[in-house]
Amino acid sequence: MTASPTPASLPAKPRAAVVRDALGVGIAVGLSGFAFGVTSAGAGMSTAQTCVLSLLVFTGASQFALVTAIGAGGAPFAAAAGALFLGARNAFYGLRLAHLLDLPPKVRPLAAQWVIDETSAVALAQPDRASARLGFTVTGVSLYLGWNVTTLVGALGASALGDPSAWGIDAAGPAAFLALLASMTRGTGSSGSWRRVRDRPEPVTAAVAAVLALLCLPVVPAGVPVLVAALAAPAVLIVTRRRGDNS
Template sequence: MTAPPIPDRAADQPPSPSPSRSRVVRDALGVGVAVGLSGFAFGVTSAGAGLTVAQSCALSLLVFTGASQFALVSALGAGGNPLAAAAGAFFLGARNAFYGLRLSGLLRLPAAVRPLAAQWVIDETSAVALAQRDRAAARLGFTVTGASLYALWNLTTLLGALGASALGDPAAWGLDAAGPAVFLALLAPMVKGRTERAVAALAVLLALAGLPLLPAGVPVLVAALAAPLVLAGSRWTRRGTAAAGPEQREARR
């Protein structure tokens, strides 16, 4: 007698997600959780700058661009003009518009979803989406990163603002340094190439030079000139090298 066929139990179970989708979800959640916890520092910094808990939460809900939020509340906390603080935050957040141009062609989301998805166009969601190999993986990475980061950032903003309000003066606990420290931690991984390091160094010098001379918030705007100055200098150097090339070759002959 032949043995009865063994039932295929795998056929009765739903198919498991492909490894590539699992990897995308894992990486996206890792980015969302790691960066989302920084919202606590923003809540503390915002409360230390004099904003209420409701105002701090509104910034995270509506603005949702970490670096811009830190720049805004830091300038306000230093007594800066609100218009100058808002202008500095605007210039920092303007890069998201360029991310949106790149992501619109990659994700190709339905028209009804695009206004909502635009709220999640930031450094982290763009980096995860652009790192994928196909459109489906890019959409998944963008969605998981955006959802996890948005939820956790807003939750930790609330906790940080409530905690700072309960502690009293954040400066007495040294919490006033939390915002600048996290801001630098977010920027540090982006400073890799020679041009980026030159822009960062010049921006620091311009900001430090403007601190004793300009109103609070204005040195940030002055530091924004570092990028065009470095780019102009590098172009001038390349042109000078190209023009000197033939003369150097003639001298060698």
């Protein structure tokens, strides 16, 4: 199988194309902050609490997990723990992006706030460091501004909309996350099935996590299923490593 080209061997991408792609992701996903604002207000959070969550936490999956668990009557500790587990993936993104972007030390604490699924996906898709920095920055700025503005609008308009589940608004955030996941799992190649799992374990991890969460829903308190689903990643990693060592 031919090795994939390294970033250094790929042609440079025009700045306009990078900005266009980054703005497309940032604006499109930023609009789903409206769904979070409505969902959070529907779960009993005040407008101020909702906006502070978006300003400081700024990772949609964790925010939705937190307010959904609280709205379902889950214990605050379980809700916060579930949100923390989901947000932990950003630390792994940060390890990869630290080498790719190689930002000055003074900028890194600020950039860390924008290390999320969307900025990581755009940055990692670029062929060189300059394009990666540009894509990361434009995505981060546009998404942060859009997410927080629409969060405020959604929280203020929640009373007029009523139950978010009746409109399907609460599905917007998870749908955006799944769209990114789908783009990451394409093109697994034509090699053997086990090699595909070993080289691209994301689809298997997502499927295992979904099964674990669904099995737990009827029997555990709200907020706990996402904690159990978090076990999917280490489980798949252990199995693939063992199979890889034996092959």
